[in-house]
Amino acid sequence: MELTTAEENYLKAIYHLSEEGKKSVATNDIAAEMKTKPASVSDMLRKLGEKEVIEYRKYYGLQITESGKRFALQTIRKHRLWEVFLVEKLNFAWDEVHEVAEQLEHIQSPLLIQRLDAYLNYPKFDPHGDPIPDEFGDVRARPRVQLNEMEIDQTGQIVAVKDSSAAFLRYLDKVGAYIGARIKVLDKVEFDGSLEILVDQKKTLFMSKDVSANILVQQS
Amino acid sequence: MELTTAEENYLKAIYHLSEEGKKSVATNDIAAEMKTKPASVSDMLRKLGEKEVIEYRKYYGLQITESGKRFALQTIRKHRLWEVFLVEKLNFAWDEVHEVAEQLEHIQSPLLIQRLDAYLNYPKFDPHGDPIPDEFGDVRARPRVQLNEMEIDQTGQIVAVKDSSAAFLRYLDKVGAYIGARIKVLDKVEFDGSLEILVDQKKTLFMSKDVSANILVQQS
DNA sequence: TTTTCAAATTAGTCTTGGCTAAAAATATGT
DNA sequence: ACATATTTTTAGCCAAGACTAATTTGAAAA
Structure with a gap:
């Protein structure tokens, strides 16, 4: 069975929205994610249901099926491999790759x-630190915490970001908080949850709670 | 101005069909090339005419405009660069690349x-020996040689004739050695300089030195 | 329990790029 | 020159994937 480009994109969005704990995904949320209208989503859900990549009962929500997960992971695998290619081989900055990978x-x-x-040497993580599923859809996730959940004096390494908008990535790049950077929490302001962190043992950096909640750290 | 994928493909086909000498391209030929029906082609020609990438007078044929040529060459450039990538970097065989490059x-x-x-080191020719247009659409043509000066196993494309008498052209037409034919030198007889050549990967042909000295080939 | 409201779905329309069948225009043969 | 054949275009239809407007449904509040 084959999926169209549009179907692949919907399924990927559904997969990502499913991951965040909830068992059922809202039509409105999918529409927001896909930048389409809810009516278009309903239509597509019916089609995806017929193809059995989701289990769909109208008005009641949906669940992604095992088959659907495999398709989604396959697309995610391709996306992330291309991102590695763009950064490692073509010297793209890590905040320039998303749109192109979205096409590739x-x-x-x-x-x-x-x-x-093979050419990229079987990478396990993409430039944002997100794991690359293998050809069977298996992922080796690293245990991670949000930076804002860390306590004073704890250390770790930035492994991923939640918000991968170009603006956010550019900001991180500017302040030197790249993927792989070693960080230490120097201070934490109880009042607003903002942090002072040390990056790579040299630069100190002040960060709001909103920003730190979007940075994932592997603790060490 | 932007072209859709379908429009890019039509324009590429039209560009290729135009190259082969004729000033006007037939709807039926485009349909054959694109594996669609003539009715669909008529429709698309109207659209391409409106976008001014071709000059279209219905029932009278069409001509590709300068703007159209630039678009076509841009697409051809991308196709051939990807072919080089697939062969040089990903170890594809030269006959496996076309379909994938067609998508890329x-x-x-x-x-x-x-x-x-840049990554491919600014290649000038693709794996089939076809020239890669630069970003402005310019192609560096390979130097031309007389067919009788070629060696065994060399390949190329017939680009011109020295003697353009009707009799000679009729002869060439009869044996299938038209302008644009891809040829390969299979054997060369030292004694009289006569040649055995393969035309378009299917027909073999014997040719005297006198004849071959009047045929100009662009090597690849 | 009813009423009200927000979310979701259906109905109907649009565009792109196909198709078939029919009509129109050009080309060809006698 | 005229009849016939071929090519090309038009007309009308289909599917995908978007939209708006109208309707239905489930959930929440009174």
Whole structure:
């Protein structure tokens, strides 16, 4: 069975929205994510239901099926492999890759992905620190915490971001909080939850709670 | 102005069909090339005419405009750069690349193509020996040689004739050695300089030195 | 329990890019 | 020159994927 580009994008959005704890995903949320209208989403849900990549009972919400998860993970795998390629081989900045990868992920050629994976030396994480599913859809996740949940004097390494908008990534780049940076929490203001952190043992940096909640750290 | 994927494909086909000498391209030929029906082609020609990438007078044929040529060459450039990438970096065989490149050529990102070009070291020819237009659409043509000066196993494309008498052209037409034919030198007889050549990967043909000295080939 | 409201779905329309069948225009043969 | 054949275009239809407007449904408040 084959999915269209639009179907792949919807399924990916549904997969991501499912991950965040909730068992059922709202039509409105999908519409927001896809930048379409709820009416268009209803239509697509019916189609995805017919293709059995989601289990859909109208007005009651939906659940992604095992088959659907495999499709979504396959698309995510392609997206993240292309991101690695763009950064490692073509010297893209890590905040420039998303849009292009969004297009490249829909190229249909199993051989291409297999060869690309080998060429990149079977990477396990993309430039944002997100894990790359293997060809069977398995992921090795790293245990992570949000930076704002860390306590004073705790240390770790930035491994991913939650908000990967270009604006946010540019901000992080500017202040030197790149993926892989070693950080230490120097101070935490109880009042507003803002943090003072030390980056790579040299630069200190002041960060609001909103920003720190979007940074994922692997503690050490 | 932006072209859709379908429009890019039509324009590329029209560009290729135009190159082969004729000033006007037939609807039926485009349909054959695109594997669609003539009715669909008529429709698309109207749209391409409105976008002024071709000059279209119905029932009378069409001509590609300068603007159209630039679009077509841009697409061809992308296609051939991706072919080089697939062969040189991902170890595809030269006959496995076309379908994938056909998809990759529609990725929209000037930066991507610029970086890819640099990464591949600004190649001038694709794996099939076809020239890669530069970012302005200029092609560096391969130097031409007389067919009788070529060696065994060399390949190329017939680009011109020295003697353009009707009799000679009729002869060439009869044996299938038209302008644009891809040829390969299979054997060369030292004694009289006569040649055995393969035309378009299917027909073999014997040719005297006198004849071959009047045929100009662009090597690839 | 009813009423009210927000979320979701349906109905109907649009555009793109296909198709078939029919009509129109050009080309060809006698 | 005229009849026939071929090519091309038009007309009308279909599917995907978007939209707006209207309707239905489930949930929340009175």
